[in-house]
Amino acid sequence: MTDWPETELTDVERFRALAAGVPGAAVTERVLTAEPDQVKAMLADLTIFAEIQADLVSATVLERDGDRVVVLAKGRRGQRARLTGQFRPGWCWLQSRFLIIGMAVAAEPGGGTRVALTGGIRVPGRAAIVPIRVRQESAKTLQRLERLLRA
Amino acid sequence: MTQPQMIEERLVRAAQRGDTVAMNELLDGLTPYVGKICGPIALGDGPDAAQEALIAIFRGLHGLENPAALFGWARAIAVREAVRVARRGQRQQPAELAELPAADDPQLLVDVQDVLRRLSPEHRAVLVLRDLEGLDEQAAAAVLDVPPGTAKSRLHRARASFRKAWRS
Numbered sequence: 483m484t485d486w487p488e489t490e491l492t493d494v495e496r497f498r499a500l501a502a503g504v505p506g507a508a509v510t511e512r513v514l515t516a517e518p519d520q521v522k523a524m525l526a527d528l529t530i531f532a533e534i535q536a537d538l539v540s541a542t543v544l545e546r547d548g549d550r551v552v553v554l555a556k557g558r559r560g561q562r563a564r565l566t567g568q569f570r571p572g573w574c575w576l577q578s579r580f581l582i583i584g585m586a587v588a589a590e591p592g593g594g595t596r597v598a599l600t601g602g603i604r605v606p607g608r609a610a611i612v613p614i615r616v617r618q619e620s621a622k623t624l625q626r627l628e629r630l631l632r633a
Numbered sequence: 634m635t636q637p638q639m640i641e642e643r644l645v646r647a648a649q650r651g652d653t654v655a656m657n658e659l660l661d662g663l664t665p666y667v668g669k670i671c672g673p674i675a676l677g678d679g680p681d682a683a684q685e686a687l688i689a690i691f692r693g694l695h696g697l698e699n700p701a702a703l704f705g706w707a708r709a710i711a712v713r714e715a716v717r718v719a720r721r722g723q724r725q726q727p728a729e730l731a732e733l734p735a736a737d738d739p740q741l742l743v744d745v746q747d748v749l750r751r752l753s754p755e756h757r758a759v760l761v762l763r764d765l766e767g768l769d770e771q772a773a774a775a776v777l778d779v780p781p782g783t784a785k786s787r788l789h790r791a792r793a794s795f796r797k798a799w800r801s
Contacts, residue, residue, distance in 0.1 A: 485745045486761075487749070489675070499660065499688045500653075500656060503692055504653055566654055568657055
């Protein structure tokens with residue numbers, strides 16, 4: 483038999499599944515009016531990526547192998563984090579010992595772009611996020627992203 | 634039979650220990666495979682089924698005792714979720730049933746999607762396990778949690794409906 487129908491998932495659908503395996507990683511989603519390519523291009527710029535995150539002042543790629551990266555992130559209170567993971571247009575999953583940052587982007591049927599975020603303080607060494615202000619911080623990040631897209 | 638991408642056991646163990654980057658790697662490896670299982674069973678509800686299956690996989694990953702069994706374990710979850718989601722959204726009645734062609738019968742080369750739509754999710758599941766995944770009757774029955782005789786009769790009925798559709 484041939485031509486079995488296959489199912490493909492968007493990055494946002496995949497993101498929900500990954501976050502489901504990380505206790506505390508509440509996912510906040512919003513549909514933006516901007517086109518997916520515009521949103522992806524903006525979030526692929528680490529300077530902008532750091533600018534919209536609540537506690538970051540900068541993020542610099544230290545190493546890159548395809549879409550696998552090592553990123554040095556600096557926080558507002560002088561803290562530093564060496565994040566490893568995957569960073570490509572429309573997808574980000576980074577972790578350090580004390581931090582997890584996740585983001586996914588997908589075209590929304592009918593128009594616009596769905597953006598999904600999670601992240602926060604990682605329970606050290608574990609697949610878990612301290613469940614404090616995860617949704618609030620993600621909502622603020624999305625607000626900053628919307629402002630930048632309108633600018 | 635589908636050939637799932639190889640995933641090293643050490644990656645599974647790292648994910649089970651709490652390495653979320655390793656979980657992300659697993660997601661890359663598992664997503665196409667789960668999509669291949671869920672698509673023919675859940676059809677239009679395939680994305681919902683695949684997402685639900687992956688959620689169940691990542692929530693239950695720490696409980697997987699043998700990392701080498703990852704794909705078999707994921708397959709069972711994907712089939713279960715695809716049948717559940719398809720039943721939830723089911724709008725089609727199963728086809729009327731006729732006789733049995735073999736798995737490699739050229740008459741099966743019909744419009745697969747059209748015929749699949751006329752089958753129940755349970756019949757689609759046994760077709761996927763036997764004809765797409767290449768499991769034997771015992772293994773397919775174990776995944777579906779039904780007696781081997783039930784799996785066998787479902788397969789016969791599913792294949793028969795392909796022949797019937799081809800004739801019509």
